[in-house]
Amino acid sequence: MRRVLLVLMLVAVPATGAAQSSQFGVRGLGMPGRSLSARAFSTGGAFAMFDPESGLNPAALGRLTILTAGFAALQDFRHVENPAGTESLRETRFPNITVAGPVRRYPAFVGVSFSNYSSRDFTLASADTVALRGILVPVSDTLSSRGGLSDLRLAAAYRVQDAWVVGGAFHIITGSNRLRSLRAFADTTYQVATQQSEVSYTGIGVSLGVIRSFGPAFSLGASVRSDGKVNVDRDSSRVSTVDLPYTFGFGMRWQARPKLELASDVVVKTWSGANSDLLAQGGTGADNTFEVALGAEYAADPRRPSRRPLRLGVRYGTLPFSLVPGDQPTEFGLSLGSGLRFAQERAGIDLGLEHVWRSSGPYTERAFLVNLGVSVRP
């Protein structure tokens, strides 16, 4: 009965909710993505430092015992409020795909993943009145963007003795934005005017990570990542270069009880490095961000911890691109989820739900995010 209720909650609650894209992703490079598996997502990202299907720490690949392919789909239901009004939105994205596994006869692990680095999916509608040929004409404007930056990660990890795992990864950052501005006039003798532009991005980055286990019950993890610069081309012409942040992550995992595992992590990104580049392009700049997450996984059956565990998480963080100058957006999320391995543990489904609140001055939004992860271990 408890399990049935859990499933019903995960599916029924998002009736009014929201998503990965956000009005807080309108500026700068967009809404930063979170390269998380459904399991890590369900714990607010707290387990990401130790999760081989997440992209935060390459050393986490060392926890794999078999070749694993994972795929995540994210549905968001978002309620947006700003000075122009309110609206309920929804969106589906596929934020994370991974394939990774151990190398035969070596304590080494390799993997490749494709995840969302930042999302610039939005459509903004506004209304105005303009004077045309001496007459005031109501107009409605729509500015939309589709796309964003993606992160292709080639990672490897190596187990040093039993207690240490070190890892490294090479990141290719690429992507594009299709931008469209549309103006429609109430006086239909004026034609709808549509203008489009395409912005493409290229950059590279590297990351290093380490996990130190202190016995089977306690581990510490850390990672550092540098993404250098991203080149921004508009319609095939270079228009700017933007500094991408350094990312510093630190996490710990504790098996508090045979049935209960706790984890926490802190991730800091130096987005302020992009501030001057964005200001030079007429943007609102960028600020450093941090995210703190705390999560737990409760396994009903300690001998089969992957059989419908209950996962909980809470996180708080800041977002890099301000809508109101001097007022950095914040984000708070509560999450839960569960999962199941079947077919002799060769296949798995994980489901996560997160309720997120974001705000900055008069701009607020709350979102329900539903994350479905499918994993296969052939």
Add this chain to the structure above:
Amino acid sequence: MSGWRWAGGVLLLTAIVTACQERLTSPADCPALCPGGSVEVFDTIVPVVQNRDSSFPVFADRASGYVDRGGGPALLVSNGFAASEDRAVYRFAPRSDSLVVRDTLRAYTVDSVTFNLSLIARDTLVNGLKVYLYRLPSSVDNTTTFADVDAQLVDINLIDSIAVPDSVNTGTLTTTLRGADVARVELPPGGDSVLAIGLRIAAETPTGIRVGSLASSTGANYTSYVTVDVPDTGSTRRQSLSRVAAFNTFVTQDPVIPDDRLLTVGGEPSSRALLRFGLSDEFLDSSTIVRATLELTPVRPIIGLPTDPTLLQIVPVIGDLGAKSPLTEVGTLIRTDSLPSVQSDTLRVEVTRIVELWQSDRTSPQSIFIRVPSTREAATFARAVFHSTRTPLADPSIVAPRLRITYQRSFPFENP
């Protein structure tokens, strides 16, 4: 619940949730929230190229036009109408004075004659319309003038009149002559056997009508019901002889004389105006056209028949060869505008699609023809005469043809 059922349930429910249609449009208080700049709309005037606006035929060729008088799909008849004073003329095919009965040509007696006319359009607000049919000399042709015809429209030549019910707006008008009245259309033996008639109208107020013509297969006809006496048998034969119009035209008291300093559209013979513009590549490259309006200043009010709107067409030119330039046949590029019954103010016609054509195809000449649609050319009362670049600019209200273009510059999308 087994693991498979659990997984299946999760997948099914998740599929239902994620199958929702995306909705990404949110309200925004721009420019505070919107990245990039604002949409800016500009307005500009583009005059026609100096001395590159012409109407055809020019004065020297005024005897003939695109459609000659009487060659249009209707003929004009009016009575004190402000647009023009017109009379219609039909000349029918010859009717021989004998018939072949039993291999013998035999004379016949006309018992009655019926005339049929097609009423194409009238002012439905004018009551008491009456159409008068007069007999004209059979020699009437396209050299006949208004004065020649009008002089013949007198009582002595009156054939009959047709009172058109106020409820009849279009259709066939018929009158029949019987008995002694048949003599009014008698064709004397030994003559050319050709009957010609002229039309005049009367109504409660000055007005005009358009009647059918040969060009639209709606010309007038008349039918003679005759009796042939066959003496050898002591019997009679009754037959009908129908004759359609072989020639038709209408005559105008004050025909439009093309003035090379002006632009003439319509009239008879019909004229068309060719305008050429010179929008720069720089402008076309960097602009999104929102609205383009062709503005024409009439020299005098353009008067049409009320409830029978005057139409003008703006047609882009495929290749600029002057008067004989081929015109596009793409319907979406041909702009037809309906004028009020009296157009005295500046005429404005939306030509956005045409300017967009020039923007997308730089090989397309920036030239347009203004004409009356072919279904009405040389067949409407409206005679449009516009100022051109050669009009002396004594009055500031006199403006040569021009385009008023509302456009947007490239949107300043924000560079991340």
